[in-house]
Amino acid sequence: MKKLIIYILLLSQTAFLSCSKWLDIQPESDIDRDLLFSTEEGFKEALLGIYTRGAKADLYGKELTVGTPEVLVQNYRIKPFDYSKYLPTKNYKYDDADFMQRKDAIWLGLYNGIVNTNLILEQIDRQQRLFIGDNYRIIKGEALALRGYLHFDALRLFAPAPLVNPEATAIPYVTSYSNKTTAMSKVTEVLDSVIDDMEQAKELLANDPIRKSAYIIGYPNADTLANTELHNPSLFLQNRRHRLNYYAVCGALARVYLYKGDKVSAMANAMIVIDAKKFPWTNRTDFLAVDNDKKDRIFYKELLFGWYIPAMNNQYNSDWFPENTNYMYLEVDDTRSIYETSGPGATDIRFSQWFTGLNSNEVSIQKYRRNPLGDTFIANRHYLMAPGIRLSEIYYIAAECTYESDPVRALAYLDEVREQRAIAPKVQAASLEQFQTELLKEYRKELYAEGQLFYAYKRLNKPIIGFQGEIIPANQSIFVLPLPDDEIIYGER
Template structure:
């Protein structure tokens, strides 16, 4: 897949996905097929390869930090950054894409996402010939997840490095890599990449038709709740089949397809996939008592029960809350004035639970971000109500997608989708919109409130090709040079772009 195949493709298996221990690290050298041949001789080898992709993507250069709480959030103007700039994001906030710190992060994101794609392609090139070694439905599950991962990672690469579909679908986007090779993969147009993403996701959806999470006996809940009527996610005798929300399960694929179809402007297909999740009634809204719990052990700040899919990040608790989100001018924070404006606390947001639970007042008019704060993680999980996850796609986003897909034909129904989320966040006032422009403004406000520090707001601005709402009432005009990241220099040189 061009020069990136020179990178060692590291396959990891880890406790993160229900396995009892990390058995080994397997380094697959692209120059040799020996290790690959050994790895893919057993079902366990395929499982390790698959789980290794999730583990790789959960590192800090990707969804474990950078693509969740960092760069896209900085670009969406979600943090106050002082001149102290301890984490070197000030130039990024000012859209200085020639800044060395931004370039390093951007290039690492490119390499990291393509590393995950390389490993997904390794699985996909081997698995069909090895069907006989799999037990139960594991062949279809593993192949389906590998396809979904390939699609998910390519889509985020496109959302970062290519223009929005609505702006220029025929512009060059990114390479869509489907083989494990050292040959250069040509850049595909945005439209071709989108079609490839959809093809992979749709095939994954078909393969995951018998996903255990779809069973009536599979009940979503908190892992430390022992009542099996409330949670059966750990009850499967196969560790590989537990905690399906920690991986790209059937419903996560439906949710991802809804996101992708909306990005393409295909609202009927987006709504079809939204309804596949909502109508299943598998994911329930988080109870206010869990979100507002006084005991930090029992507090669900990330709406865990509503996550269709998330990246497992237990070791990053201290990194987030001991430095990145910290009191004082050295960390990432918001002014109390800005956070009150975002959550509209002088109006309908006065009772918004997200405002009261995700932010605390510090010195010098600073609001400290507590969204990912939790007590120390324990081996038996008993210290906390749930695992610490970086949200990838959640139930509320599907309601926002449904609202956007519905507005043109039924504005009242569209508003009801937004109100459904608002009600479960403590807001009793109904959304009031008079036209399409006002509706879009309300929708973006709700995205910002709900998905704060989750990395999705920037993509909403880009997809809608609209101005970014800055802090202190500022507005950043629509600018394609902001929305489209430059390709890495190495990609331009070695890929002959």
Template sequence: MRKYAIWIFALVALASCGDYLDIKPQSEVDRESLFQTEEGFLEALNGVYSRCIKPELYGNELTFGFLDVMAQNYDVVDVTNTLFPYEQTAQYNYKDKDFVKRRDAAWIGLYGAIGNCNLILENIDARENIFTGDNYLIVKGEALALRGYLHLDLLRMFAPSYAVGPTAESIPYVTRYSNKVVQKVTVAAALDSILADLNNAKDLLRSSDPILNGAYVVGYTFDGDDGNTLPDDGSNEEAGALFLRNRRHRLNFYGVCGALARAYLYKGDKENALTNAETVIASKKFPWTEPNDFAAVDEAKKDRILYKELIFGWEIPNYTGALSDRFQRGSIGLTLKQNSCDFIYEVAAEGAEDLRYKQWFKFASQGTTVSLEKYKRSNDGNMHTIMAPAIRLSEMYYIAAECVFNSDSERAWRYFNEVRLNRGIGGLYEIHGEYDPEFFYTKLSKEYRKELFAEGQLFYFYKRLNRPVINQSGTETYGPSSQIFVLPLPDDEIQFSGN
């Protein structure tokens, strides 16, 4: 079995009132000092989140970047002054220097964050007595959940899908902060480890996470992005100690359920995927966005990203300008043509009233470039802090629909139609006569694309089901193959750093 050395000398970034301080790498003194207090553990965990929102990870590329380019969501052209040279990535040229740079940065960044999770987990049990309240359970639960979540995305990028190669070699599953060589494991073994970490996290958070409290109400952060003020609607999402605020900005109990639903479905275990998806749905903790909020004319009252429906998201307060550059800079940004946008949202059929089509895209004149405004900010005056969506309520409905389709197609369509109704689409789907799985999966793939546009999930959907990638005009130009779906691993003996 080929080996990859995981030399994890990751910086542990600390967070205090939004300011981050890097602990010196390879410093045993600093590590010992950090994990002597509860505050040190909380800061170390915040450091994992701060690492994950860097541009090479969920603050940019893994949410808004190369994964959606590979899913053919944009009209990528070769413009000499482009800020984002993705043309070769859109053609799956994985030897292109720009792609290699992004791929390597994602690999290094994810394993760096995993290394920080491992530092926390290796020190926390011996310090359980220093924690107050349920913080020991929450910190350990989130660290385990993040380790599983990050490995799942590495697996979905760098290994064959479970459906086509469960015994194939995949990635190293790293559970120790060490300079020891870590061998790659099979796809099945990696998934088992991911599920174990996520299930252990779920057990810890089940008895400790404030989001499970009946009094915890999901609301908006009306008064700015600092998270220090109570929303005007009486919601208590901002209430409590700083560490316990905004649980949806952290990998909370329901976020873990969502990640488990993804991981189980990736393994083809629909029973457990359904159980976890329905746990989120049945909680009724995440209300559908009101049309008046989605379509509000007043920018200060507008909710473009459907904030209340986010089960888990990455808070990225410093990325407003970067996202404006990425999506709203005409030919030098990531854009698409209006006819492509019209096709994706099925405007010629039932999609003309789709609120996503109306609210997420800026149209100039017919046939011109369309700009994505899903992440547009108005001097930070929107109803919520700026977020990179990670797990949505709607995805849980899609997962539930897929899980029950073979046994109860009517129930599947009810899940499916629930999302469509809340996006302003009146036409509902239902099965008449012959059971037709291909019709269902074709419609499901279209809805995944509409709902999760510029969120980095569509490529994983095609890969999991081994379905061809559809371009903006509906052509199956890119058939399913390992040459497309399995990103080549970086060179041997990669040394990881949190820098």
């Protein structure tokens, strides 16, 4: 598209070609596209290229995982000298030049991926004869799921939540590769389109290898009895959790339906994941292991889907979470407040493992710390992943969907996660308001530095609560990021 602010890329698994302008983008030649989509391998490369692009620092490799949403929800402390240049973001200064650059790059990156899903989807049906086995359905299903997933995150950032204004003008839902401007859709229209894409994806992925009993989730360097994720003779069908597999799509649908307010459909999709018992809770011995090469800090086996980000190791641990307080850090009392250590949270294994004291008052964030000898799974317990959807969030969704009809059952879903993290059950929530307060606390504990808490506050239209009880009132000027200026001007928004 010519006026929507998007880069059009020739996709490959490892590299991308970008245009030098935001506007008047030159499309790929017909020859280039014909060559790329003339073989099954070309479709595979195009699909894997979208995941590779999503793992870059401006999207899920950093910004949408440990970056902007986590800063906005007050999950870090930042020194006044602000080496990171995120302090204005933390203070909601949306006219700050560094914030605007990052925010515009997020928009651009999301739509970059969306346009390239459309390139696949516009070619794949006419080339169905190229595919062997179930690869046609898998590639098309994942492309549809990606299109919905990327649009949904654009919606969650750049438009009001449906609880506040479901008929508000939101974002363009782009379903074709064209030089015409895509009209803006309303919030409800975008959600319906996301759901339609994901429901189609779910149907297409019905025979996903991850659904087979022989597919056993485990660590990549585990013995064959504990892990079969690398056993498929087709490299393309290995490590299904690195891509939007069947269960990840169900989890994403649960997330989208809940955002829309359809708790019945959200619960139905959450229960598909829970009832499958495909994703094992992490053994405490793996989480608490002393040696980095034996340690699982991110509850790897519980990931329904994650972005593979080995290239981000140095940036995470040298620039973002270094073993000093020049960038993102916490104070000791912050961690005690998050994990409620004055009560049952004193035994929370996340509190003991995700933060290391630097001095008497400050701590370094260890959640993504890797073995310094290497970035690959050979030197670590598992791959370096940016969590996309995890099992515990599915339990939180089930709890929220259940509370009003069966509060005891809802608390049981919360307590299942708490038990796995070595903390006592919650007392009965006396009201929906109290339940939501407790739920948001659990989101912060479990999904710290994963980018999801901001969206939970926004979805429920709740005040953001700081570490020490500071209250930031729910405000659309905070929850809704402004569109890029060029999108407004040249897209005629």
